[in-house]
Amino acid sequence: MNIPNDPFLGTYYIGKEELKAVKQVIKSKSLFRYHGPQLLYKTNELEERLAKYLGVKYVLACCNGSAALKLACIGCGIGPGDEVLMSPFTFIASASSVLSCGAVPKFVDIDKSMNIDVNKIEENISPSTKAIMAIHMQGQPCNMKEIKRIAKKHSLLVIEDAAQAFGSKFENKFSGTIGDVGAFSLQAGKTITCGEGGFIATNNKKIYMAAKMYHDNGGYRIGDDYPTWENGNTFFGENYKLTELQSAVALEQLKKVDKIINKQEYSYSQIINGLKFNKFNIRTIDENCQSVKTSVCFNFNTKKECTNFINWMKERGVPFNHYCSNLINEFDTFKKKNSWHKSHFPYELSEYTEIDCSISHDIFNKTAWFNLSASLKSKHLKYINVILKEFENE
Ligand SMILES: Cc1ncc(COP(=O)(O)O)c(C=O)c1O
The missing domain is CATH 3.40.640.10 (Type I PLP-dependent aspartate aminotransferase-like (Major domain))
Structure with a gap:
């Protein structure tokens, strides 16, 4: 499918x-x-x-x-x-x-x-x-x-x-x-x-x-x-x-807007319905929050487990992936203080301090994402849910 x-x-x-x-x-x-x-x-x-x-x-x-x-x-x-x-x-x-x-x-x-x-x-x-x-x-x-x-x-x-x-x-x-x-x-x-x-x-x-x-x-x-x-x-x-x-x-x-948000919520709930979360955790949603569901995000214990999951899902036609871009603190914009201008604007005006973001890096590598497309139909949602259950029971 x-x-x-x-x-x-x-x-x-x-x-x-x-x-x-x-x-x-x-x-x-x-x-x-x-x-x-x-x-x-x-x-x-x-x-x-x-x-x-x-x-x-x-x-x-x-x-x-x-x-x-x-x-x-x-x-x-x-x-x-x-x-x-x-x-x-x-x-x-x-x-x-x-x-x-x-x-x-x-x-x-x-x-x-x-x-x-x-x-x-x-x-x-x-x-x-x-x-x-x-x-x-x-x-x-x-x-x-x-x-x-x-x-x-x-x-x-x-x-x-x-x-x-x-x-x-x-x-x-x-x-x-x-x-x-x-x-x-x-x-x-x-x-x-x-x-x-x-x-x-x-x-x-x-x-x-x-x-x-x-x-x-x-x-x-x-x-x-x-x-x-x-x-x-x-x-x-x-x-x-x-x-x-x-x-x-x-x-x-x-x-x-309400129709859009409700449909996203429905798709999300159908995909995760009845999962055991025995092999991964779902991104924590604070009880004080009502999020807009734009993706499904699973956290794994190791990078290897995450990559294996992504490959396993892809083989079955469900395109989970790592996040579509890198963490931005790793961009040359900051690492090399790159600028369009030879003065290195704005780094000559403001001091950039590099902070250890190793936790971000670690979590990022162990996280799999699935874009919650607005065009997902019931048959797709059911299929994804079944495949996820198969993965959990493997
Ligand atoms: C978190 C975040 N901030 C800012 C923007 C910038 O929005 P725009 O693409 O409309 O300039 C985006 C766009 O994807 C975004 O995801």
């Missing part, structure tokens, strides 16, 4: 609703969010609906999740000399956003939750530490209670990288709304998508305003109509705006 293994979660749900919405924008000839002949204000609407869904005061849409992370850092005033604590198990954008502000990440080991080990945060705080980035990997929230407690004790900001976790909750609050600011992605593989896109969510007006100006070339825009780009404490920024076309798609996707 050919088991789907694509990571295109929101993409799977693109249908006639998105098509209709895009046509509407094309017909309006108003693709730019701030002005046009018959502007439909899709981006404004998207921001309002996301804010309502998440229960926050401010949402700012932007061109991708990486930009959202940078805007979150900008909003928090992160800059040269600063350090942001984060786990190395993430996509490189979590750290690039920090580097591009002139600051550096400091990598803290993960634990069995596969997110940052909250017990190792405090020992890594230095006078340069400005923020903790809580990265909710593969839809599973970090221990936000503990992260917030530590941040408060040491007067640190909390940035949430919720790129992979839109719709997940910690203690009944949405991931990305618990710290000072959350960054989300609308890229093709995320819970909801418009191909490329992102947004930040915050209750802090200062963070929102700084991010809003930065994402609009540091300008000061009064209202939404043209021409409104005035001088009012302007500073330099970049253009990270989202187009009306993308917003139209994202709005339709947002209407489908």
Whole structure:
């Protein structure tokens, strides 16, 4: 049986609703969010609906999740000399956003939750530490209670990288709304998508305003109509705006979010239904969390056992694998302090400290992942479950 293994979660749900919405924008000839002949204000609407869904005061849409992370850092005033604590198990954008502000990440080991080990945060705080980035990997929230407690004790900001976790909750609050600011992605593989896109969510007006100006070339825009780009404490920024076309798609996707999350939950429960967990453990899900199921993750006692399992499953057509990328602290970006610029920006401004992340390395090598494709059907789920049981009983 050919088991789907694509990571295109929101993409799977693109249908006639998105098509209709895009046509509407094309017909309006108003693709730019701030002005046009018959502007439909899709981006404004998207921001309002996301804010309502998440229960926050401010949402700012932007061109991708990486930009959202940078805007979150900008909003928090992160800059040269600063350090942001984060786990190395993430996509490189979590750290690039920090580097591009002139600051550096400091990598803290993960634990069995596969997110940052909250017990190792405090020992890594230095006078340069400005923020903790809580990265909710593969839809599973970090221990936000503990992260917030530590941040408060040491007067640190909390940035949430919720790129992979839109719709997940910690203690009944949405991931990305618990710290000072959350960054989300609308890229093709995320819970909801418009191909490329992102947004930040915050209750802090200062963070929102700084991010809003930065994402609009540091300008000061009064209202939404043209021409409104005035001088009012302007500073330099970049253009990270989202187009009306993308917003139209994202709005339709947002209407489908519960359906998407429920289907993922169903697939996950069917796959693990009745397993004994006698040969591997399943990634621990904190009882305070409602994760969004984007993958199935099993931890083994040894790397060999993990590799044998992956091969065994593959031989039977079930594509379990090691994680699709390496831990990012092992990238040349940090090991060799590589930069596009001969000054080695930002390493000449901020001191990068290499931390021992051997636990992350160890766990990483002993972990097998299966992408929970949105196109998995009942027959696939049953088959995977049967094969897993066979493995356990072998
Ligand atoms: C954890 C994490 N952070 C940030 C990003 C960046 O999002 P984008 O691809 O929309 O720039 C991603 C994207 O995969 C991600 O997985």
